[in-house]
Amino acid sequence: MAREIRVTVDDDEVFERMRERKQALDLSWEEVLHRGLSDESRADLDLDEQIERHVGQRIRNSLESAFGGLPEQPPDGPAPGGNAPDPPGGVDPAGTATPGDPTPGAGGPAPSAPTELDETVERLESAEDALLTFPFLDDDPRNTVPLRVDLETSADGLSVEVVAVRTGRSVADRNRFERGARQSVAESFATGETARLTLGDGAESYAVVPELAWRTAEGDPTVAEVTIREVVFGD
Incomplete structure (x- = not known):
């Protein structure tokens, strides 16, 4: 039987992951402008005109993405007759919604699908603190x-999935092992010793066989990834 315990993340680990994700995807304005301005076909424009056109095109692209395309405007302003074209969507004189409108009563556009970052944050929020x-x-x-973990119990016992190795100010004094500790861990595991996984406030504690990926920070061994291979019950 699976169990689910939702807790609130009180550390800044979510922020750290979001920042890492942003750094991986973000394109600085300097680089964007450099790419946009490097087009030789714009060599006849001065810098202000190039920037204005580049930013204007980005705004138009955003609007097209939001509204599914913008109507073409006549080259010389409003169409003959003196009336400006209707904006995307609206209501005609008979009171009927035009195609650009969301369906009446539907509460606006449908929400967008969750992103990978949304799913990562959701998993972190749903997991439990463990040490x-x-x-x-x-x-x-x-x-x-310090970890965030998901637990599942069954006839085979307990399985543990490590969602994240916690980082942040509230755990800054942890996961900075003493010199020589990594060798002691390796030798102890090789001779049958186990580690201990303690959940939340300490109400639950299990002997576990973990697999650890190590890094070094300023010469001190640090665990970067953890996989719980087995939860050991009994002697």
């Missing part, structure tokens, strides 16, 4: 790994 400790190491916060 991975190593009984054979010194009792020091640096020798612990």
